[in-house]
Amino acid sequence: MYEKDFLKQLFHKIYTIRIFETECIKLYRQGLIRGYFHPYVGEEATAVGVCSALAEDDYIISTHRGHGHCIARGAQIDRMVAELLGKKTGYCSGLGGSMHIADVQAGNLGANGIVGGGIPIGVGAALGISIRKEKKVVAIFFSDGAANNGVFAESLNLAAIWNLPAIFLLENNHYAVSTPIEQSSRNQNLYERATGYGVHALAVDGNNVIEVFEQTKDARQMCIKGKGPVLIEAKTYRHGGHHVNDPGAYMPKDRLDYFKSKDPVTIAKKHLKEQGKMSESEIEKIEKEVETTMERAIDFAKESPELSFAEFNQMVMGY
Amino acid sequence: MARKSMIQAINEALHQKMEDDETVVVLGEDVGIDGGVFRATLGLIDKFGESRVMDTPLAESSIVGAAIGMAINGLKPVAEIQFLGFIYQGFDQILCHAARYLHRSQGRYSIPMVVRAPYGAGVKALEHHSESTEAHFAHIPGLTVVIPSTPKDAKGLLISSIEHPGPVIYLEPKRLYRYKKEEVPEEIYRTPIGKAETVREGADITLVGWGGMIPVMQEAAEHVDNEGVDAEVIDLRTILPFDVETITKSVEKTGRLVIVHEAPRSFGVGAEIAAIVGERNLLHLLAPIQRVTGYDIIPPLSKLEDYNYPNSERVVKAIHKTMEF
Ligand SMILES: Cc1ncc(C[n+]2csc(CCOP(=O)(O)OP(=O)(O)O)c2C)c(N)n1
Ligand SMILES: [Mg+2]
Numbered sequence: 001m002y003e004k005d006f007l008k009q010l011f012h013k014i015y016t017i018r019i020f021e022t023e024c025i026k027l028y029r030q031g032l033i034r035g036y037f038h039p040y041v042g043e044e045a046t047a048v049g050v051c052s053a054l055a056e057d058d059y060i061i062s063t064h065r066g067h068g069h070c071i072a073r074g075a076q077i078d079r080m081v082a083e084l085l086g087k088k089t090g091y092c093s094g095l096g097g098s099m100h101i102a103d104v105q106a107g108n109l110g111a112n113g114i115v116g117g118g119i120p121i122g123v124g125a126a127l128g129i130s131i132r133k134e135k136k137v138v139a140i141f142f143s144d145g146a147a148n149n150g151v152f153a154e155s156l157n158l159a160a161i162w163n164l165p166a167i168f169l170l171e172n173n174h175y176a177v178s179t180p181i182e183q184s185s186r187n188q189n190l191y192e193r194a195t196g197y198g199v200h201a202l203a204v205d206g207n208n209v210i211e212v213f214e215q216t217k218d219a220r221q222m223c224i225k226g227k228g229p230v231l232i233e234a235k236t237y238r239h240g241g242h243h244v245n246d247p248g249a250y251m252p253k254d255r256l257d258y259f260k261s262k263d264p265v266t267i268a269k270k271h272l273k274e275q276g277k278m279s280e281s282e283i284e285k286i287e288k289e290v291e292t293t294m295e296r297a298i299d300f301a302k303e304s305p306e307l308s309f310a311e312f313n314q315m316v317m318g319y
Numbered sequence: 320m321a322r323k324s325m326i327q328a329i330n331e332a333l334h335q336k337m338e339d340d341e342t343v344v345v346l347g348e349d350v351g352i353d354g355g356v357f358r359a360t361l362g363l364i365d366k367f368g369e370s371r372v373m374d375t376p377l378a379e380s381s382i383v384g385a386a387i388g389m390a391i392n393g394l395k396p397v398a399e400i401q402f403l404g405f406i407y408q409g410f411d412q413i414l415c416h417a418a419r420y421l422h423r424s425q426g427r428y429s430i431p432m433v434v435r436a437p438y439g440a441g442v443k444a445l446e447h448h449s450e451s452t453e454a455h456f457a458h459i460p461g462l463t464v465v466i467p468s469t470p471k472d473a474k475g476l477l478i479s480s481i482e483h484p485g486p487v488i489y490l491e492p493k494r495l496y497r498y499k500k501e502e503v504p505e506e507i508y509r510t511p512i513g514k515a516e517t518v519r520e521g522a523d524i525t526l527v528g529w530g531g532m533i534p535v536m537q538e539a540a541e542h543v544d545n546e547g548v549d550a551e552v553i554d555l556r557t558i559l560p561f562d563v564e565t566i567t568k569s570v571e572k573t574g575r576l577v578i579v580h581e582a583p584r585s586f587g588v589g590a591e592i593a594a595i596v597g598e599r600n601l602l603h604l605l606a607p608i609q610r611v612t613g614y615d616i617i618p619p620l621s622k623l624e625d626y627n628y629p630n631s632e633r634v635v636k637a638i639h640k641t642m643e644f
Contacts, residue, residue: 035444
């Protein structure tokens with residue numbers, strides 16, 4: 001059994017990610033956010049489950065689909081919206097945008113637009129922990145597409161031979177853009193690849209926040225004891241296309257419906273009701289609060305200034 | 320003849336070369352069912368099947384490496400890299416192998432392959448999604464680097480690239496994919512590699528650029544035309560090997576040169592052009608050569624993109640400076 005407060009916190013985070021994404025998608029459609037935007041809708045429980053099992057001074061490293069990781073790790077959503085809008089008050093002064101949010105204070109080592117790019121960097125951070133003999137871990141987020149890139153194999157092997165405190169968090173959402181894993185991997189249990197490198201590995205239901213939390217907690221313990229790395233494959237699914245402008249026409253309706261019926265938000269709510277004994281109206285209160293915070297975040301971002309030409313120039317002339 | 324956009328012209332070239340030559344195959348991420356993220360490969364998989372149109376896993380190194388392997392074994396692969404900024408793992412295969420095979424095998428293995436990639440600004444994204452790194456490739460002996468700026472050239476140059484016996488890096492200015500439509504011949508035709516095109520004749524000053532910068536330069540040329548300055552605009556079309564003749568002839572005539580590129584200024588292709596003109600045309604020059612380029616920074620996000628990339632205003636300024644020298 002879990003404490004009511006803990007379950008509430010999980011739901012609060014999951015719902016915050018959901019609202020952040022759905023509201024920002026609207027801003028994108030209004031032309032206020034430019035470039036590419038990869039929503040995390042449908043995958044929220046993975047980030048929240050993982051980050052809730054981490055300690056304050058652990059690290060995460062994120063991906064192009066990284067808003068959920070940031071929020072789960074405690075980022076302020078007002079500064080995130082500002083970043084997406086390219087504003088000076090954003091986490092990277094509006095220079096990084098959706099795909100490059102780094103939140104140093106929260107131990108978020110950054111996201112980047114190169115698929116797989118974060119995996120060896122996360123391994124390096126874990127090596128730093130190991131050399132300094134600290135009791136910390138790095139959670140390395142990446143998805144199935146990245147697992148087909150050579151850098152995954154190299155990183156896994158390095159982490160294995162050096163027993164690094166790294167949790168490889170393979171968010172298997174079954175797609176790399178339009179390419180389904182049935183087409184990109186003969187064995188669709190991607191976690192089994194890690195076994196070949198001598199790495200402890202398992203799969204969890206990525207839409208069930210409690211399951212993800214429990215497995216990450218155990219993985220963290222193993223890493224702290226020097227028995228790392230661990231690979232966790234969280235099976236999940238996008239609720240839409242690859243990015244906001246991708247209708248995702250290639251996603252079979254029955255699969256999508258199946259995963260929508262296992263919506264991370266609904267599951268977290270169920271935990272809250274059944275185990276946390278929370279009433280519908282109490283839950284609604286949380287939802288309202290999240291929505292209001294998001295409204296304020298959007299106002300803050302909209303009212304924030306952009307970098308001026310002079311500031312841009314200064315950047316051009318050297319940091 | 321029908322009017323087509325650049326993306327349609329590229330798509331047509333692929334369809335026709337695959338029909339024309341059964342050794343032509345296409346591979347890359349999402350090039351099959353999705354038709355490519357920019358729709359360049361639309362319809363190919365329906366017509367030619369999965370054995371000739373291959374959706375690959377996310378593995379740039381293997382995409383390029385496999386293309387090399389197919390090329391030394393009788394096929395003519397056209398590999399797509401989703402954005403030029405995602406090529407770096409494949410860059411290893413290009414630099415270390417594709418460009419060297421012919422030399423290494425003392426002429427026994429040529430590599431008839433094309434690597435296509437969208438490059439440069441235009442989607443208001445940042446970093447890898449908007450960069451213009453043609454200079455990386457132009458610095459590799461053994462490669463051919465091609466960049467069209469019109470639908471017509473896009474088709475003719477892609478056909479020439481597919482038929483070329485060596486490895487070609489074919490870069491597509493994504494900001495021009497749907498910029499305009501023009502008459503594109505229905506049949507297979509070839510636009511010569513290594514030949515620049517003078518898209519506007521002029522007597523007073525030479526503007527040299529390529530790809531996404533051509534409309535910007537044309538706009539600048541029209542602008543100064545009203546002021547009585549007659550600018551010649553040269554579309555380089557092939558970066559490596561570039562058409563030295565056309566540039567030097569033009570500078571002999573005008574005595575003034577402005578080079579325009581999106582890429583960062585330092586060590587860019589513009590520097591090479593300036594060096595060659597310096598070597599060959601010193602006594603023809605009436606003013607120092609100017610470069611209008613992106614800054615030496617990582618491509619920034621959305622609004623700042625407009626500050627970074629050359630626009631016609633900046634080109635006009637450089638023309639003024641050159642004329643007033
Ligand atoms: C090296 C590299 N190649 C290609 C791309 C273009 N791209 C962006 S996301 C993506 C799919 C990634 O799939 P996956 O790793 O499963 O992540 P997901 O989008 O499912 O979160 C691709 C091909 C890229 N960003 N980086
Ligand atoms: Mg995926």
